[in-house]
Amino acid sequence: MAEKYIVVCGAGGFIGGHLVSDLLRQNRGPVRAVDVKPMGEWFQRFNGAENICLDLGRREDCVEAVRGAGEVYNLAADMGGMGFIENNKALCMLSVLINTHLLLASRNAGVERYFYASSACVYNAEKQRDANVTPLREADAYPAMPEDGYGWEKLFSERMCRHFREDFGFATRIARFHNVYGPFGTWEGGREKAPAAICRKVIHSVFTNNRRIEIWGDGNQTRSFMYVDDCLEGIARITASDIVEPLNLGSSELVSINQLVDIVEEIAGIRLERHYDLSAPKGVAGRNSDNTLIQQHLGWEPSTRLRDGLERTYAWIYDRYRAKYGTRTASGLKSAG
Ligand code: NAD
Numbered sequence: 526m527a528e529k530y531i532v533v534c535g536a537g538g539f540i541g542g543h544l545v546s547d548l549l550r551q552n553r554g555p556v557r558a559v560d561v562k563p564m565g566e567w568f569q570r571f572n573g574a575e576n577i578c579l580d581l582g583r584r585e586d587c588v589e590a591v592r593g594a595g596e597v598y599n600l601a602a603d604m605g606g607m608g609f610i611e612n613n614k615a616l617c618m619l620s621v622l623i624n625t626h627l628l629l630a631s632r633n634a635g636v637e638r639y640f641y642a643s644s645a646c647v648y649n650a651e652k653q654r655d656a657n658v659t660p661l662r663e664a665d666a667y668p669a670m671p672e673d674g675y676g677w678e679k680l681f682s683e684r685m686c687r688h689f690r691e692d693f694g695f696a697t698r699i700a701r702f703h704n705v706y707g708p709f710g711t712w713e714g715g716r717e718k719a720p721a722a723i724c725r726k727v728i729h730s731v732f733t734n735n736r737r738i739e740i741w742g743d744g745n746q747t748r749s750f751m752y753v754d755d756c757l758e759g760i761a762r763i764t765a766s767d768i769v770e771p772l773n774l775g776s777s778e779l780v781s782i783n784q785l786v787d788i789v790e791e792i793a794g795i796r797l798e799r800h801y802d803l804s805a806p807k808g809v810a811g812r813n814s815d816n817t818l819i820q821q822h823l824g825w826e827p828s829t830r831l832r833d834g835l836e837r838t839y840a841w842i843y844d845r846y847r848a849k850y851g852t853r854t855a856s857g858l859k860s861a862g
């Protein structure tokens with residue numbers, strides 16, 4: 526019998542692209558990579574995978590995507606950083622079509638395991654009003670008051686996975702990602718998240734000699750950031766485990782946005798004049814991942830130091846920036862070395 530496919534949905538995106546790469550490297554079986562974006566826009570594309578453009582918001586496309594599949598990873602969603610999710614709530618909520626149709630199609634196709642990428646945005650906003658946060662435990666998602674739009678969709682889709690498991694015996698696994706960053710992600714255009722945005726702004730200063738940086742909010746809001754390699758390791762461990770309840774998948778190294786800027790400045794070897802845009806979208810005051818449960822169940826948690834992951838991310842964005850804008854900012858190129 527033909528080997529079953531491992532299907533990565535959202536494979537043209539940041540985490541999906543890394544997941545395809547990781548699966549191919551492990552040689553675990555045939556990999557199918559699916560995304561709605563034209564292939565030229567995928568962040569990473571591999572000849573070793575079967576690459577298909579499909580709109581997973583449509584049920585018939587989901588049926589095609591999971592044909593012959595043994596495992597399905599749903600990382601497809603319309604999403605971005607705070608600037609995107611605060612201003613595109615309907616678009617974010619429409620991702621409910623993706624997970625719903627994918628669940629239906631996967632169950633009908635006899636898929637053996639289904640992974641869903643949820644988010645820390647499911648957590649109750651009341652628990653995130655202070656920058657001196659108590660890390661969020663999985664139970665803190667209820668009573669429900671998630672991030673409007675994006676967070677509601679994630680919470681609803683989590684429950685959909687849960688009920689497919691309870692009612693149909695369909696094996697679903699769920700991780701709540703906390704801010705993932707790394708190379709091959711969005712770094713400009715409005716969907717980028719804080720680590721990539723700060724790297725890009727600092728790199729822009731390096732190239733143009735403009736020593737001013739604009740920071741969204743007052744810079745005191747706190748977050749934790751998980752390097753993409755830890756995210757991949759966590760996805761593999763959670764999918765293979767017997768843990769059916771959603772698990773936090775995030776770093777517990779808490780920093781303020783100001784500290785994030787400090788680290789990137791240090792990597793770049795410059796100091797910048799900070800200007801705070803208090804009217805810009807900034808999200809909750811503070812958020813961190815409580816990793817007690819994942820430690821208890823899997824004996825593991827993300828551990829890449831922020832400084833180490835940022836160095837790799839900075840280097841990658843630096844190269845992209847230089848390739849795209851280097852010649853246009855010739856006066857600044859000298860200082861960019
Ligand atoms: P991304 O935007 O880089 O990737 C998502 C991909 O899904 C995109 O390539 C997009 O084209 C694709 N997609 C959107 N609509 C689609 C459709 N109808 N059919 C097929 N493909 C479609 O995002 P990412 O950072 O790689 O995130 C992956 C998953 O992890 C998402 O579900 C996201 O909500 C979740 N998540 C990410 C983070 C993070 O910090 N990156 C945090 C929490 C949760």
